[in-house]
Amino acid sequence: MGEQLKIACGVFGAINFQKQPIFSYIYWGLRAQNHRGHQSHGFLTYNNGKIHVHRSLDLVPKLKTNAIQEWFGRLPGHIGIGNVRYTTSGKTDEASLIKGTQPVTASKNGLKLAVSFNGNIVNTFQLKKEISKEFPGFSYECDADLICHKLLIEFAKGKDLASAVETCMQEIQGAFSVAAITKDGKFFAFKDPYGIRPLCAGHSKDHSTYAFSSETVGLNINELERDFELEPGELVTVSKDGFGRKKLVNRRKKAFCAFEFAYFARPDSRFDEKYVYEIREEFGRNLVRENPDVVKDADMILSLPETGDDSALGVHEESGLRWERASRRHRYVTERAFILLNRERYSTIDKKINILAPKIRGKRVIVTDDSIVRGDTTKVIVEKLRKMGAKKVYVFITFPRIIGPCFYGIDMATYGQLIGSKHSPEEITEIIGADAVCYQSIEGLIKATGFNREQLCLACLTGKYPTPLAQKIADEMKKRFMKGYEETGRLYGIAEAVE
Numbered sequence: 001m002g003e004q005l006k007i008a009c010g011v012f013g014a015i016n017f018q019k020q021p022i023f024s025y026i027y028w029g030l031r032a033q034n035h036r037g038h039q040s041h042g043f044l045t046y047n048n049g050k051i052h053v054h055r056s057l058d059l060v061p062k063l064k065t066n067a068i069q070e071w072f073g074r075l076p077g078h079i080g081i082g083n084v085r086y087t088t089s090g091k092t093d094e095a096s097l098i099k100g101t102q103p104v105t106a107s108k109n110g111l112k113l114a115v116s117f118n119g120n121i122v123n124t125f126q127l128k129k130e131i132s133k134e135f136p137g138f139s140y141e142c143d144a145d146l147i148c149h150k151l152l153i154e155f156a157k158g159k160d161l162a163s164a165v166e167t168c169m170q171e172i173q174g175a176f177s178v179a180a181i182t183k184d185g186k187f188f189a190f191k192d193p194y195g196i197r198p199l200c201a202g203h204s205k206d207h208s209t210y211a212f213s214s215e216t217v218g219l220n221i222n223e224l225e226r227d228f229e230l231e232p233g234e235l236v237t238v239s240k241d242g243f244g245r246k247k248l249v250n251r252r253k254k255a256f257c258a259f260e261f262a263y264f265a266r267p268d269s270r271f272d273e274k275y276v277y278e279i280r281e282e283f284g285r286n287l288v289r290e291n292p293d294v295v296k297d298a299d300m301i302l303s304l305p306e307t308g309d310d311s312a313l314g315v316h317e318e319s320g321l322r323w324e325r326a327s328r329r330h331r332y333v334t335e336r337a338f339i340l341l342n343r344e345r346y347s348t349i350d351k352k353i354n355i356l357a358p359k360i361r362g363k364r365v366i367v368t369d370d371s372i373v374r375g376d377t378t379k380v381i382v383e384k385l386r387k388m389g390a391k392k393v394y395v396f397i398t399f400p401r402i403i404g405p406c407f408y409g410i411d412m413a414t415y416g417q418l419i420g421s422k423h424s425p426e427e428i429t430e431i432i433g434a435d436a437v438c439y440q441s442i443e444g445l446i447k448a449t450g451f452n453r454e455q456l457c458l459a460c461l462t463g464k465y466p467t468p469l470a471q472k473i474a475d476e477m478k479k480r481f482m483k484g485y486e487e488t489g490r491l492y493g494i495a496e497a498v499e
């Protein structure tokens, strides 16, 4: 159930070397990844030196069969990139959202570039200053514009693709996983040196089509085979012979976002050898091992659909407790809690989830969920279960306690909004009204992912940020927060002062 946190974006791009239209690949690649961004979507195709774009707000639409030819006509070409977006930077009024919809394009000195990006840039002020010198009056609505213009500046200096991308990797701080097309039809992708956001590569069985996708589900839906996850600091180009891989920047520390495993990614995606749902099951097993007394005192497990389901199976397998499937989603009610006022949260949960009171009355229940951010949704759920007659309510949370904001593309911008930044698990248990709130340990999380600590970003859990400016901003924000200053808006209000 979670708290409907939002991630910055989902990326998909593909090329067909038999010059077949690419639009349907881009369309399905984005449909499969709409969970990564629901505010806007965009398709961009490349055809004989010309770029064709369609951008719009909301979810990727269903296409009517009789309109398909029209879409192919509007977006011709054998190379394309697309994006689904939720904004974690820039303005959020409707006009700005449309302007900030990706993919973005820019041109300079006869060079043209199209970019689709997932992530969040931290040193925006410094970049904006630099870009404004070359592009007077430059303003931007999304971080993709910064990457696109910065790359063009480097190309205009006469640099080749690898050295232009390398400069971006060295000088841009933050998370960026990018797929791009140049005016002469070069199709490539790259990731920031910490590899914070996912991006994988795959191909069709007959090797006519090659693609990049934020998650493997974007490849699966197109019947493409996964080849590899891009390495941090890697540039990947595509030719008829396949992928060309070049590691441009090599940092000892990598920082793949640990929250992808617990919440954002689709359970049927994989980032390494394990599927996300397998990792979530392991989270559940681990919570049982870490909380034997709670397990001993419980009668049953109840998961809130759908992000708690996989961990509930793990809890069930490890503990032998019955997993009572007494909580079901109203399938076609899709409104999101975040657009509603606080007072409406109760009815939103009622409208989205049906919990069967007779099944939990008089029972000691463990509820599994993925994360606690503000805490208000969890509180409402606990209250609801108590009203329905649950004797005890224990809460198992698969992502450890979040204590700091995210600067890399997840919508957790301030300390003030995070219940875990101010309160211990015991205090949170009291605020939420549960009998116990049991967070998974950071060590348990790391172990379940199959990654090691040096490969993961755990900054919102530990306060140790992989990029230096983010650390500086976080420290300054925390100082002000502790002094009781009100944190307003997005974190970049503070960035200018410390950058």
Ligand code: SF4
Pocket (backbone or CB within 6 Å): 196, 256, 257, 258, 259, 260, 405, 406, 407, 408, 409, 410, 457, 458, 459, 460, 461
């Ligand atoms: S700070 Fe947290 S949410 Fe943000 S990238 Fe790091 S692990 Fe992910």
